[in-house]
Amino acid sequence: MTSLLDSLKGKLIVSCQAYPGEPMLDPRTMTQIAQAAVAGGAAGIRAKGLEDLRSISHAVDVPVIGLVKVGKSDVYITPTLHDAFQVAETGCQIVAIDGTRRVRPDERTLAETVSEFKERYPDTLVMADCGSLDDAVAAVEAGVDILGTTLAGYSGERPKTEGPDWEVVDQIVALGSLPVFVEGRVHTPAQAAEAIRRGAWAVVVGTAITHPTSITGWFADAVAAG
Numbered sequence: 035m036t037s038l039l040d041s042l043k044g045k046l047i048v049s050c051q052a053y054p055g056e057p058m059l060d061p062r063t064m065t066q067i068a069q070a071a072v073a074g075g076a077a078g079i080r081a082k083g084l085e086d087l088r089s090i091s092h093a094v095d096v097p098v099i100g101l102v103k104v105g106k107s108d109v110y111i112t113p114t115l116h117d118a119f120q121v122a123e124t125g126c127q128i129v130a131i132d133g134t135r136r137v138r139p140d141e142r143t144l145a146e147t148v149s150e151f152k153e154r155y156p157d158t159l160v161m162a163d164c165g166s167l168d169d170a171v172a173a174v175e176a177g178v179d180i181l182g183t184t185l186a187g188y189s190g191e192r193p194k195t196e197g198p199d200w201e202v203v204d205q206i207v208a209l210g211s212l213p214v215f216v217e218g219r220v221h222t223p224a225q226a227a228e229a230i231r232r233g234a235w236a237v238v239v240g241t242a243i244t245h246p247t248s249i250t251g252w253f254a255d256a257v258a259a260g
């Protein structure tokens with residue numbers, strides 16, 4: 035396990051996700067995107083959906099962070115223990131789960147979820163997608179392996195900052211207890227480097243690398259604005 039985390043230290047992880055109704059929502063397409071990201075230097079891949087995860091885990095030789103997005107409730111990133119089991123079954127090395135203090139659809143606490151998960155999958159790491167410092171503190175107590183800033187700006191506790199939420203990054207890194215993966219609105223190479231300088235173990239970039247519709251929109255808006 036240590037060597038898996040070591041392989042990600044100071045490195046870039048690329049999140050490869052397409053969303054319902056989008057043309058790239060296809061396991062083969064996402065697998066090709068993941069392979070292209072690895073060719074470009076990604077030390078890890080983050081992906082969602084059981085089919086995408088099975089395909090990507092076979093196709094790349096770097097650690098994969100897996101998740102599912104389920105339902106329309108506030109807690110949607112691998113929300114239940116059952117979801118976490120299904121994600122782990124795909125062969126990914128790290129399972130990302132909602133790491134907030136909100137009520138989960140199966141009404142297990144985060145601590146219960148992590149301990150039951152670890153009983154069945156002791157070798158799979160758990161990344162807690164947190165939305166605030168208080169989430170991160172609770173996630174450490176719950177026994178997770180990795181803290182992510184993924185949900186800062188999306189869980190109601192923090193404002194949605196233009197770029198990464200550096201304040202919460204600094205607060206969570208200052209806990210000093212677990213590796214912190216900075217994720218969420220990292221849109222430039224300079225911001226990714228800044229995350230590492232601020233003490234992130236790794237930095238996860240999604241939209242700015244793998245979501246052409248958003249990237250095109252950024253350019254189209256700039257062009258339209260003249």
Ligand SMILES: CC(=O)N[C@H](C=O)[C@@H](O)[C@H](O)[C@H](O)COP(=O)(O)O
Nearest residue numbers: 049184188217218219220239240241
């Ligand atoms: C909030 C939420 O649901 N985040 C999701 C988590 O897996 C993804 O939609 C993001 O793309 C990912 O976190 C990477 O972030 P960004 O795309 O901003 O680089």
